[in-house]
Amino acid sequence: MEDAKLYIYFLERYAQGLHSESEHIQFLNWFDHLDPIEAETVMDQYAQISAKYESVQTLFPPQKSLINSIEQRLDQLSEPERSGKSETRFYLGFLRYAAAAILILAGTFAYFTIFRKKAPEVASVKMVTNDAFPGSNKAILTLADGSDIVLDDARNGEIAVQEGIRITKTADGKLIYSSEKITDDEASRKPGIFNTITTPKAGQFKVNLPDGTKVWLNSLSSIRFPASFDGPVRTVEITGEVYFEVAPLMNSIDGKTQKVPFHVSSADQVVEVLGTHFNINSYRDESATRTTLLEGSVRVLAAKKGQNVKSEVRLRPGEQALVPARIKSQQTPGAGITVRNVDSEEAVAWKEGYFRFKDAGIQDVMRQLARWYDIEVSYEGDFSSEQFTGFVSRNIRMSNVLKILQEGGGVKFSIKGKKVEVTRAE
Numbered sequence: 001m002e003d004a005k006l007y008i009y010f011l012e013r014y015a016q017g018l019h020s021e022s023e024h025i026q027f028l029n030w031f032d033h034l035d036p037i038e039a040e041t042v043m044d045q046y047a048q049i050s051a052k053y054e055s056v057q058t059l060f061p062p063q064k065s066l067i068n069s070i071e072q073r074l075d076q077l078s079e080p081e082r083s084g085k086s087e088t089r090f091y092l093g094f095l096r097y098a099a100a101a102i103l104i105l106a107g108t109f110a111y112f113t114i115f116r117k118k119a120p121e122v123a124s125v126k127m128v129t130n131d132a133f134p135g136s137n138k139a140i141l142t143l144a145d146g147s148d149i150v151l152d153d154a155r156n157g158e159i160a161v162q163e164g165i166r167i168t169k170t171a172d173g174k175l176i177y178s179s180e181k182i183t184d185d186e187a188s189r190k191p192g193i194f195n196t197i198t199t200p201k202a203g204q205f206k207v208n209l210p211d212g213t214k215v216w217l218n219s220l221s222s223i224r225f226p227a228s229f230d231g232p233v234r235t236v237e238i239t240g241e242v243y244f245e246v247a248p249l250m251n252s253i254d255g256k257t258q259k260v261p262f263h264v265s266s267a268d269q270v271v272e273v274l275g276t277h278f279n280i281n282s283y284r285d286e287s288a289t290r291t292t293l294l295e296g297s298v299r300v301l302a303a304k305k306g307q308n309v310k311s312e313v314r315l316r317p318g319e320q321a322l323v324p325a326r327i328k329s330q331q332t333p334g335a336g337i338t339v340r341n342v343d344s345e346e347a348v349a350w351k352e353g354y355f356r357f358k359d360a361g362i363q364d365v366m367r368q369l370a371r372w373y374d375i376e377v378s379y380e381g382d383f384s385s386e387q388f389t390g391f392v393s394r395n396i397r398m399s400n401v402l403k404i405l406q407e408g409g410g411v412k413f414s415i416k417g418k419k420v421e422v423t424r425a426e
Contacts, residue, residue, distance in 0.1 A: 007042065011049050131415065132373040132398035135202035135219055137173035142196040144227065151175065151197075151205065163193050165210060165227040177210040177227065198222040199240070201374035204350075209236075212247035213262065216351050219371040220283070235263045241281045243351050246296075248275040269323050273298040278315075279347045285367060288322040288338075291315065292347035302337050311336040318344055349391060355401070356391035362411055362422060373398040374418065381424035386410040 010027050013019040138152035141160075149159060151169065160167040166178040175197070199205050199217045207215050211229045221240025229249065242264075249260040264271040266282040268289055276296020282289045291300050293315040300321040301312040313321050320342040349356035350368075357365055365388055366377045372394060392404050402413045402420070414421040 008045065008049070011042075011046050015046075015049050015052070132375055132418065134395050134397065135204060135372045135374070137205055138203040139197050139199045139205035139217065141167070141175065142198070144193045144195060152203075162195075162227055165193075173205070175205070175207040177208060193227040194224055195227055196222060196224045201371055211249045211260075211262075214245040214247075216243040218242070218350050229260065233261050233263055235265060237265045238280060238282060239266065240283055241279070241350065243277075243279045243348055244273075245277045246273055246275050268302060270301045270303060271298050272301070279344075279351075281347070283367075283371075288324045290320055290322055290347065292320040292342060292344050293317050294344045294348065300337060313337045313339050315339065318342065320344075320347065350394065353395060354391050354393050357388050359387045359389055362386050362388065362405075365405065366420070366422065369398065369401065369420075376419045377422060378419065379422045381422075383411065383422070383424065 007027060007030065010019060010023055013023065014027075136152070138150075141149040141151055143149070143160060143162060145162075151159075152173075154169055156169050156171050158166060159169050168176045168178065170176060197205060197207055197217065199219055199221050201219055203219050205217045207217070207223070209215060209225055209229075210227060211234060213234075215223060217223060218241035221238065221242055223236055223238050223242055225236040226234075230251075232251070234249065244262075244264065246262045249262075250257055251260045259274050262273045262275075264273075264280060266280065266289060267284075268282070269291070271278070271280065271291055273296065276298055277294040278296070278298055279292045279294070280289065281292075291298070295317055297314065297316065299312060299314050300323070302323045315321055318341055320340055322338040322340070324338070343358065345352075346356045346358055350372075355365075355368055355372075362383045363379070369375065370377050375398065388405065390404075392401055398420075399415060402415070406412055406425070410425055412423055412425045414423070
């Protein structure tokens with residue numbers, strides 16, 4: 001692929017989903033030996049080419065077999081054989097290969113690696129003992145009677161029946177609630193039957209609620225919901241980070257057929273919606289609760305349970321509402337919600353299988369890694385001036401993610417078991 005026309009031909013075919021595995025391997029072998037300036041040029045050209053085929057890419061998603069092979073090879077790579085630097089980015093041997101992998105994983109995005117504005121010398125990631133593997137589908141289902149079912153250990157098929165509701169686990173690790181009546185005695189379905197699904201560190205899970213709403217839970221998250229949505233309002237409670245695709249629902253109430261609203265309650269806010277796609281990040285160690293709207297319309301009300309509403313906003317697609325931590329802690333009663341325009345893909349990157357950062361501080365980055373890889377993080381030094389932009393797969397080992405971050409510059413890492421120490425790169 002030394003001829004520029006050949007690699008452009010491959011990128012054109014890749015953007016349309018027409019490339020073969022052998023062509024892809026040939027491209028990766030060629031790309032891995034480029035110098036930093038040439039590698040950046042190729043990535044920029046791919047960003048331009050892929051923009052032409054954005055609609056086609058939705059029809060031809062990246063080949064999963066190729067993604068898996070790339071992730072496996074990333075985990076097998078050793079330390080880079082040589083080092084070098086440029087003013088804006090590092091594309092060392094490992095990083096350039098990782099960038100090519102992200103080309104497969106990330107589609108049309110313009111950023112193909114982590115980078116920062118000032119890049120000092122790069123040191124290797126020091127692994128003292130064990131590395132950390134990425135998280136997986138795992139969660140605990142708590143039934144209304146208080147019994148727990150470990151979902152990652154549960155067999156596929158029907159795992160429980162309660163008050164006329166059938167709970168089924170699918171082969172791809174998803175939980176489905178079937179709201180069909182499976183008993184002739186409708187009166188046997190008691191009101192107020194709630195279930196809770198909780199994900200641990202390094203866990204994620206997907207569930208179809210009884211009304212057909214699809215829910216994705218990130219690590220260290222939970223959702224509490226009724227086994228049957230029979231009232232005038234559908235209400236669920238969450239912690240952590242949860243993505244929703246809310247299904248419309250019509251009920252006959254007092255002889256009238258009407259839409260049933262869907263409410264999502266967390267410790268500091270309520271989101272009201274009729275049918276839409278949105279993400280809520282409500283981790284207690286974050287500076288604010290972030291509600292990001294991808295489709296439809298929602299109303300966000302900032303409030304504490306049992307207290308008056310502080311303020312409310314209505315979001316449009318591409319907007320994000322921030323309820324700051326001071327409302328959570330009641331340090332500033334009456335404080336309002338901030339609304340800003342955002343790249344909604346960044347908010348749901350976790351759901352699609354990768355980390356995505358934009359001008360993020362190292363503490364913001366490491367909080368996400370800590371939840372997904374089940375690690376503890378400590379810091380030594382001042383990192384206030386360090387910001388990272390880029391994305392990387394969540395399906396590779398932690399040390400490889402840290403290598404990509406480290407080669408972005410400004411930080412270095414030392415791993416010892418489940419503990420990661422972050423220090424400044426001198």
